[in-house]
Amino acid sequence: MGGLYLLDYGAGNVRSLVNAVNKLGYEIEWIKEPGDILKAEKLIFPGVGAFGSAMQLLVEKNYAEPLKQFIASRKQFMGICVGLQALFEGSEENPNISGLGIIPGTVKLFNKDDKVVPHMGWNEANCIKEIKYKNELGQDIHCGIKPGSVYYFVHSYAVPYNEKIKEWILSTTQYGDEIFISSIQKDNVFGTQFHPEKSGYAGLRILKSFLESSGNNNLVVVDDKKIIMKNPTILPKDRFRKRIIACLDVRTNDHGDLVVTKGDQYDVRERTTDITNGQVRNLGKPVDLARRYFDEGADEITFLNITSFRNCPLVDLPMLEILKRTSETVFVPLTIGGGIRDIIDPDGKFHSALEVAGEYFRSGADKVSIGSDAVYAVENYLANNKILSGRTAIETIAHAYGSQAVVISVDPKRIYVNSPDDEPNHHVIKTSYPGPNGEPWCWYQCTVKGGREGRDIDVHQLVTSCEAMGAGEILLNCMDKDGTNSGYDLELINDVKKAVRIPVIASSGAGKEDHFAEVFAKTNVEAALAAGIFHRREIPIKHVKNYLKERYILIRDEDPSL
Known part of the structure; x- marks a missing residue:
């Protein structure tokens, strides 16, 4: 035609x-x-x-x-x-x-x-x-x-x-x-x-x-x-579906190959013969794994780039190629996180966060996820009496592409206290899981640099400030739960859900099908994300969806026919 x-x-x-x-x-x-x-x-x-x-x-x-x-x-x-x-x-x-x-x-x-x-x-x-x-x-x-x-x-x-x-x-x-x-x-x-x-x-x-x-x-x-x-019918409740999101943590190994971590079969030291632009880059595993997740029914796929690529020009960022290849066969939303900030090429050329995000969007991403830079932006916002500067990555990207294009990835950890009076400058909650010395209260400290550094800002301050800046979604991790397979931090999720009017994705802690049902039933969160259990096929995505469907939780069923 x-x-x-x-x-x-x-x-x-x-x-x-x-x-x-x-x-x-x-x-x-x-x-x-x-x-x-x-x-x-x-x-x-x-x-x-x-x-x-x-x-x-x-x-x-x-x-x-x-x-x-x-x-x-x-x-x-x-x-x-x-x-x-x-x-x-x-x-x-x-x-x-x-x-x-x-x-x-x-x-x-x-x-x-x-x-x-x-x-x-x-x-x-x-x-x-x-x-x-x-x-x-x-x-x-x-x-x-x-x-x-x-x-x-x-x-x-x-x-x-x-x-x-x-x-x-x-x-x-x-x-x-x-x-x-x-x-x-x-x-x-x-x-x-x-x-x-x-x-x-x-x-x-x-x-x-x-x-x-x-x-x-x-x-x-x-x-x-x-x-x-016909006339439309007003239902007692809408038919909006809960989302199951598969997350891929992508990094480079010793040879420059791009591989997926959090899975034993994805050895970061394995070699490859895939050569792109003269450099050895194993793009196959992230792309193939994303396709597998699409076929299994994932509602969205998130790539978190945990390697900085500081010495790589913007136009040659390996994640751009991953997005281009993935979007050829995966027809659900793709989110990319990591490196969404102002960068300088090895030749000294400056690129704004907006320009970086634009390259990702043109390569196939639908949303970008901002982590550490969101914390720094909120620190400046609060120090400036909550006056928007209009220059942060959150604001510039949301203005150009819409709030729905900006996801804030939050990495908080629990700080236990005996009384709210111990932390008058932070949002403290009563917890059902006392601290190591029996402390009945806690606040959630935001971290940067992959959780390696804590900052004097709590999760409540972060999410409400990011919403004010124009962010459209919160990816809510929890360092205390990450890798434990003990279930999501329901107290944290409920507290954040009360604080914002934008969608929230629950992350960290899923270890069995019931954890997904529990987080949807007890927090009314819009989506739940998992990584390792999907990589290792400990719990296939289809099993999660069937389990939720049996419990009358609305999810998307995919019909692969054309």
Whole structure:
């Protein structure tokens, strides 16, 4: 198929979308100048980040008017996330900036009273429009959306359900007690608020439907009598899924090979014959392991780079190549942690944390995780009377790519005290697990440099400050629990959950299936992460998910068919 184009306005990870299109057997060309838009027969407009930034870039690059002309020409268009939101008249996110105005309505911020924001994770898309139109195979068409399937969302703003634009609405999704538009379809225009390219095989089916549709198919005009419209149903509780995240700790061995630790079979001293750019780098194991986790049903995959690569130029960072290769076959969100900070190349060239993050996003990452630099940023923030500087890695990356792109990795450890009076400057909690001398209270000290150095800042100060700076998620480790297989630190998790209104990932301590069920049942955390037990196959991801499903905890089931 010729004439398929991608409109990339320069924000976020579009590599995964290109890889998904290639996986389905299609080639896609990039829009390089405004005139290319009208050359296209089909156009995909993906996006992440802020509505205002996207629209400003469209205008600056002279893409906005050709885009309107393309849609008016009745050629097939697909918008993803911000690519869908841009079709509306405007957004509360940036009230002074107009959208394309193709669809009446305004994008609005989620109500934060009953749920965490961003809406980040897997949720259902319920079709309210049923298109009774037969394709060449004699099948009813729903643009690839399959009842019961779940898709990956990551956004703070959405378009509420509106009866007045019902003809545009293909599906709705409930988050908390709010119902919003999760996909639209009318004539040649199709769009999803969720990310098909990050929604596993369910998302690939949607892309396949768009790519395979032709002249008089489901995305073009159909007989109104063959369109059945239903009203969305408000459920007592939304169908938002709990996430199981597999984490890979990646480091270099003595020979420069990249290997995964926390697993006996991943010997950091084993040799390899894989040569990349003249250097020996074992990229196979991290990439292959990530693919295995995807096949086993991991909802997200996190790479934590525990090697500094201080003597390596930014463009040659080995983790960039890992992300590029992984995103070719793994279609769930990828997070990269380690080294997201200002760096200087061996030749003296300076790169800001924002520039470093941008390279990771362009290589296939969806989120970046910031650890030690977040602690240093919060120390400065508190010392400056909680006045935002606008210059920290958290602030600059969140502003450019959206809060959902910034994860804060917290490495706290317990400091036991006899009384809150012993630590008047820190957030102290009563513990059910007294200290070595029977101390009934503790506070959680934040650490840096992989836990090797404690700082005079507690976890409560850190997470609330990072939320204020614009972070969109907390990866909550616990040094006291790491490697113990004794279960997650529920007291720590509950305390952090009360402090912030952004998603929290529980980490450190999982040793059996019941630990996952326990953390979801007793803390209402959004996700749970594990590393070693998955690496060594002590507990396969599928076993964890089956165990949770048997206990009526909502999780994502993957159907690998296309």
